[in-house]
Structure formats: structure tokens, C-alpha cells
Amino acid sequence: MRIRILHFASFREASGRDEEQREVAERTPVGDLWKILAREVPLFARFATPPPAAVNREYVPPETVLQEGDEVAFLPPVAGG
């Protein structure tokens, strides 16, 4: 199934892209998607545990199962204010 991944701030710079479409297996948990990305992006591989994840613009735990068409983002440490 196909999902859309958004990259922001330091993660955008580390991955070299702000957005991508990707095919993943049915029932892939969001935490496993991070492991897939970490094989490609050296900065991501340095994380012992996945950073906070959002699916369809809401925080979700890493075990959350992805659905076709989901918008997924892993969030670098936020620094608003």
C-alpha cells in the first residue's frame, strides 16, 4: 500500500527531501517505518528509539498500524514559542 511521508526541519535536511510517497507492507506499524527510513538516512540511524510520530496530523504511538493513503511525519524535537 502507498503512504505519504513528510520531513521537517533537521529531518528534511538529513533526508534531502521534504516529502515522499512510499510503498509499505500492509499492517506496517509506524515504528517499523522509522526503522526502514533509518537504513537510508544516517542521522535517523543514530536514534535509539523512534522520535515522536504523527499520522494524519495527530501524535500516535509507534505501534500504530499504517493505512493506505496515510500522511506520516516523524518529528524532530519541537522548538516553538
Place this chain on the structure above:
Amino acid sequence: MYLTASAIDLSALLLEARASDGALCLFVGVVRNESGGRPTSGIRYEAYGPMAEAEIARILESLATAFPAVRILVRHRVGDLKIGEASVAIAATAPHRGEAFAACRAAIDRLKATVPIWKKEHHPDGTSDWVDPTRK
């Protein structure tokens, strides 16, 4: 819309917030001229816009339950900011100052903790860094 690419208009925000309520607490976050001892020449704020809007709405919804007598307005700037410019403004109006201060404080603390906004500090020597509050 809580995010804005143009300067936050504090007078307009105060006009909108003004109530015959009794208390109005205004917090304004301003771009500092240094960070951890290093001089800063400016800051770029970047947001996951649609999620930031949704997350601020969720925070305000939950604060409405915690502080039912308080009305809270939020503005957050994105883009390139100069030293001294307002990056965030929160106005809380309530019948009494206690709950206005408390709700305003809770709003900025929660905004900083969960709203997907990032900032890159630019230094006079031409270098720049993404700010990571978890490392401070």
C-alpha cells in the same frame, strides 16, 4: 488560523481579546540576541502547518475544560524573524487575574512541548543550528 507569516499585530490581538472580563494576561515570546552564550542574528521558524493548527486547537480545547472561565487567543509566527520580533503571542482573558495567568502559562508551556514548530538560529559568523530544547 493560529500561524501567521506576517508580523504579529499585538494591538489587533489585544483589541480582539479585550473583554469586560476583568483580567487580560498577555505573553509575548521575542527573538533573543543570543542563545547559550552565542550571538544570534535571526531565527527561521518552520512549522508542519496543518498539524500545528490542529495541535493548537487541541490544546485550547483541553484548556477550555481546565479553565472554563478563560478565553485564550494564540498567534505564532513562521518564517524569518529578526532580533526583537514577536514569535508568539498568547492573550488570556478571565474574570480574575489568577486564572488568566495560570491559563496563559499553561498555554505557552503546552505549545512549546507539542506543537510541531522548529527554529533554526542564524549566527553572525554565517553558521546556523536547529534548536533542540531536549539537549539544553
